[in-house]
Amino acid sequence: MSSSSPNDDEDCIVAVKFLGPQLSLCRPAQRDCKWSNIRITDPSFFSSHVMYSKRDGMFSMPASRGHYIGSWDLGRHIKEPKIQMLRLPDEDPIPEMTEKKWQRLESCCTKQHYLVESLHTDETFMVKWYTESHPITNNLWDHFLVLKIDKEGNAVYTKDIGHLCILLSKSEAICIPSKSNSKVKNSVYMLKEHEFAIVMISTNQKFGRTPFACSLPYYIPKRLLI
Structure with missing residues (x-):
């Protein structure tokens, strides 16, 4: 990376x-x-x-x-x-999440952490990307949790990052405004070797899912496209 x-x-x-x-x-x-x-x-x-x-x-x-x-x-x-x-939330950070689901995330899934800054709003986020495989169906289950981190290191879970979307791939995480398309605001774009999808942070609903073979699963920031 x-x-x-x-x-x-x-x-x-x-x-x-x-x-x-x-x-x-x-x-x-x-x-x-x-x-x-x-x-x-x-x-x-x-x-x-x-x-x-x-x-x-x-x-x-x-x-x-x-x-x-x-x-x-x-x-x-x-x-x-x-x-x-970081000053993280208490053991029950998300009131609406059941204990069973929380245990599933923490014990049964692989987990990746991404840091990303929004240059447009001067905010810093940490994205937790949970993935669980289903051997029988050969499918992957993805779940995203987002924490907003202030300059003092206070981290709180949020389901609303406003008119922003976060792009996750094998390259650096990117945060860009989504004013041009309000339907995909407050979302995560996930790009993997075999799948592209958009996940709404508020509901964790995945849509626009497209299976494909991608040998270069990378989002490249515009500042590097010279």
Whole structure:
């Protein structure tokens, strides 16, 4: 997975994160472009997805359980990450969710965490993507929970992100306004190797589902399309 700072000059930095303990950063516009390989010692970040935080000017990743965030750059935090602890909701974060369903999410599903910033509203979200496979039908069941995180690290579950949609794939998570199509506001676009779908955050209803074989399941931000 890769991420890039949005600058178009020599300050542009590209980050590449693979499964495991290494995060690689470089400035591709410089003549002596070299990769700086950062050895991550905390195993909670080994399978994390990286994003660029414009607010902090750093590359950030959520820990595997989503309890804290680690951030790196090519300056003072190249070896020791900046850690932000999150103040998560209590054990019953979503009143309308039954205990049985909550246990199913936490114990029976694979879970991925994505950090994403909205440059249009100056908000930061963490998306929890739960997936459960059904061997008999060979289908996958997906469920999304979204937390809104403030600058102090307070995280609250929300079912309404306004006129925004979040794009999830194997690349950096993207948050864009959906004013042009109000029908898909407050939604998650999910792109996988064998499926594309839109999921409404308020109801977790999936529609527009299209099975297909995609060898490149990546959303590319417009700032990288030069």
